[in-house]
Amino acid sequence: ANGDFRFDRRAGGGVTQIAAGGDRTPILDRWFAWSTGSAVLVQQLGAPTSTSRYAAALQLTVGPSAVVAHLSQQILSDDIRDLAAPESPVTLSIAIDGPAGLSIGWAAYVPAALDSFGTVASPTRTLVASGTWVLDTGIIEKAATFDLPTSATKGLEVELTASLTSSSGSIPITFYAAQLEAGAEKTGFSWRPRSVAQVEASAPRERLPADRYYFVDAATGSDQNTGRRWASAFASVQKALDTIAQLDIGIFNVTVLAKAGTYGPIVVPAAWMGSGTVTVQADTA
Structure with missing residues (x-):
């Protein structure tokens, strides 16, 4: 699901401008962006330092005008099924670098129908959990635990939101190592195929996570x-x-x-x- 933002198959590391008022715009693989109020910029970045444990990052630039910027990833039913079936706690975690005091909202939604979340203007999804993280100076790791309902076997959309009334200039917010995992505690960033059981049973074709x-x-x-x-x-x-x-x-x-x-x-x-x-x-x- 490209949680470490390592693959930029769309923009090749270039800057993507997201106009205000539009629908979800594909950015890094299965990640989307949209905004209201004013346009925002999205770009893949490399590791912050040569010794960093973060391989890459997604940078969202907002301001100076008022804006509500959104990032989301739609996790399809095949990928979420093994987490959702037990109806047990899951932990969402991510590292964020932005201005101290800035609030980043997070939310999780399940679709009304299999893998169908609707549009920004006409969503077909139901909120299952939400919260807010307040940033401090430097790269800060944030985490939230919530119960994933069995209805999430139809899919799950994880959304991050940054709101700004106004500023003296553009503000970059950088995201690293997004992860959703089973259990009530955050662990180190890792990834695995969509279903261990599927991989053990056969050698499936590569299934595309995005256009x-x-x-x-x-x-x-x-x-x-x-x-x-x-x-x-x-x-x-x-x-x-x-x-x-x-x-x-x-x-x-x-x-x-x-x-x-x-x-x-x-x-x-x-x-x-x-x-x-x-x-x-x-x-x-």
């Missing part, structure tokens, strides 16, 4: 590359399609961006695993 892009450049690419960035683009569209055919794309969409060039015949797989879409389009940037 994904593959990049193709006949002039500079290689089919030995990963295809995940222009710097490591595939040489052929066929390689991109063959790679996608090995995935379970779930409800997400995959886009293949191809630079102008000469490409050979393409054999399109008969079907994709999942209900999302696969689109091949020319890169016009």
Whole structure:
């Protein structure tokens, strides 16, 4: 679920501006951002120091105008089922670096229907727990424990909120190592596959946690590359399609961006695993 913000498949480390009043905007993988009042900026950062235990971070910049900024992650039913089924306590934790005295709200919601949370304007989710953390100087670790109801087997959205009336300038707030885990105590940051039982029983396909892009450049690419960035683009569209055919794309969409060039015949797989879409389009940037 990219809780340590290590993977930025959308912006490649660049700055994303989130306009006020819009719906959830995908940022780092399964994380979303939106705001009311004024626009905000979101960017992936690297480790704060060469010896830091945090590999990467998500920085949210707000102000100077009044704003309510939101970050959230939607944990799908397949990923939350083993935590929600026992109806036992879970602990949400994250490290935050921002102005001393600033309040960060947190909340957890379950969807009305399986993996369906609605939109910002028309949400279809129910609040199950919420609270507030007050920041101090430097990177501060925060945690909250709440009971996860069995209804969370339909999914869970964890939301963080920063509110600002006004300021003399822009204010950066940096988030590190977000984690939701079973039990009433925070432990060190770690991750595991969505279900240990699933992994032990079989070797499942990779299931996408978010929309994904593959990049193709006949002039500079290689089919030995990963295809995940222009710097490591595939040489052929066929390689991109063959790679996608090995995935379970779930409800997400995959886009293949191809630079102008000469490409050979393409054999399109008969079907994709999942209900999302696969689109091949020319890169016009």
